[in-house]
Amino acid sequence: MLYRPINQNYHDFIVQRDRELCINCRVCERQCSYLVHYWDENxxxxxxxxxxxxxxHRCEALCPTGAIVIRHNPSQFRENSHWKPWFIKNVYKxxxxxxxxxxxxxxxxPYPIYWDRLLLDASQVTNxxxxxxxxxxxxxxxxxxxxDSLEFEEKEGKPSLKTKLSPQIKxxxxxxxxxxxYGSINFNLHIAMARAATELGIVYNTGEGGLHPDLYQYGPNTIVQVASGRxxxxxxxxxxxxxxxxxSPAPHHDIYSIEDLRQLIYALKEATEYRVPVSVKIAAVHNAAAIASGIVRAGADIVAVDGFRGGTGAAPTMIRDNVGIPAELALAAIDQRLRDEGIRNRASVVxxxxxxxxxxxxxxxxLGADAVYIGSAALVAVGCTxxxxxxxxxxxWGIATNVPSLARRQNPEIAKQKLVNLVRGWAHEIEEMLGGMGLNSIESLRGNREKLRAVGLNEVELDIFGVKPAGR
Amino acid sequence: MKRVYVNPEVCIGCKLCELACLTEHSQSKDLIIAYREERMQGLLPRNTVEESGWITASLNCRHCAEPYCIQACISGALTKDAESGRVVYEEEQCVGCWSCLMACPFGAIKRHPIKEKIVKCDLCPERSIPACVSACPNQALTFEEK
Structure with a gap:
């Protein structure tokens, strides 16, 4: 293309416009924030x-005549299984x-996705x-x-719980x-998440960008994050x-040891008068199990483990693609370690x-999780491609933007409903899967690895998961 | 009465409402034919997406309780339907004096590009929900009683 740096001509996608169908209504032009579509006056x-x-795919999704298809650019470099186009184009850039x-x-x-190597059980004949x-x-x-244990006492002839329970999130x-x-995504989606969490009786996490005063009313369904930037x-x-x-993604400059973390955890507990549980989030990394053990001993009520498939608004590509370990392995290792040390009850694992x-x-x-966080799935529910x-x-799609003209593409009402629908749909499916396994509560499944079998995993992986191979 | 209301907070300025209106009021009822051919013969959308910077809002006839356009109409082409509350337009009767057009405080009445007639929203009498409302991808348009 004239005037264009050579490397930009090796682009990833092509817009395929069916001129039979295109009416030049310019909806695509108005929707594209990357200025792909334009009006040619000549x-x-x-x-x-x-x-x-x-x-x-925004243009494709909104084209009123279905005239647009976005395709991969079929232009190919010579086949080379080592120098894939991804690497060549990155070097050019x-x-x-x-x-x-x-x-x-x-x-x-394409790292292994262990979810796809694990299969669930179903009741047959004997149960x-x-x-x-x-x-x-x-x-x-x-x-x-x-x-660790429960103590009861008798009050007015009735048994009552003597043990003081720690705060719990229901x-x-x-x-x-x-x-x-609030920043990585916009206010419209924050309010949608807050309302959806309230309607569903679950919680959403504010992330590290603070909380808009209008959202304080959804407090009972909110987890506030204290990130390194504070x-x-x-x-x-x-x-x-x-x-x-x-x-703790980047360094918290007041945390250099488990003892420092303990100080922060208790500072937060003091600030909240021990009303709410404190969760510590870590990335799934090489020594996740040992770190989690330290976190629990430091007084965390919840350990949240984030795997390398977890979304981010921006990260250096090399870090995103090469740092961390699959969350599935970290989860299994953490759950096992906490059990082995007899402290699994002291914290929930998310x-x-x-x-x-x-x-x-x-x-x-x-595999041992008490609950899961969904981020990317929630964004996909509201349109993310x-x-x-x-x-x-x-x-x-008006998701990862605060540009007013784009953020308004997320109608909080629609987004809230989509999030509610997604969780309700998944809940129905979870009930069906539990029922199929002969279980009637999520508690009976937690850490119940007997309900899992693995396909195509080696012995070390089976050992870490504590799961038998299919057929055993 | 039920009217079309716009929520400018979530209007994204895509103008699909205009395309839906155009199609609904075309002979062919086909967007491609309506846009390419019938538009050249004077077919117009009854609504307009007003834009000011990034703020956009789709506007159409408000079907006012006391319509200035009807007061201004010299030929009886505009009447208020007592039952539905809609401001009904009889094209046959319109003489193209543009009095209504000047009287309308919302700028919701347009001139037909060829004929000496006006064009205005009829709230899609053949549809339960007006075409613009059905086409809006972000529920910025609603058809409701307020």
């Missing part, structure tokens, strides 16, 4: 610039710009399955520290909306919520990062 028709397309490659959303590389449409099915979950479904900050953290913020979450469907949720719980360009701030 030709008196809509034209497009393939090089700018990020593959978000960096040779041009000299910068760090940016990416967004979770790790998209009855349960029909959740006819019989009660309990999905309710409480997150927080559970006592969840009607073992699903929460992940920490996505953005928007103050007493009212901490007390607005049902739980608080100390996250898994995040790459939960795509209700079966992933069921498998996560069978995983184009991974969140870091531009120009999300054409």
């Amino acid at each position: 030709r008196k028709q809509v034209m497009h610039d393939n090089a700018k397309c990020v593959g978000c 960096q040779a041009d710009g000299g910068g760090v490659l940016l990416g967004a959303m979770g790790n998209p590389q 009855p399955s349960i029909d959740p449409l006819r019989e009660p099915m309990e999905l309710r979950t409480y997150l927080g520290s559970k006592p 969840l009607n479904y073992p699903i929460m909306f992940s920490a996505m900050s 953005f928007g953290v103050h007493r009212d913020y901490l007390n607005a919520a049902e739980g608080s979450d100390a996250l 898994i995040a990062g790459g939960i795509r469907c209700s079966a992933d949720v069921v498998k996560a719980i069978a 995983m184009c991974q360009r969140c870091y531009t701030g120009k999300c054409p």
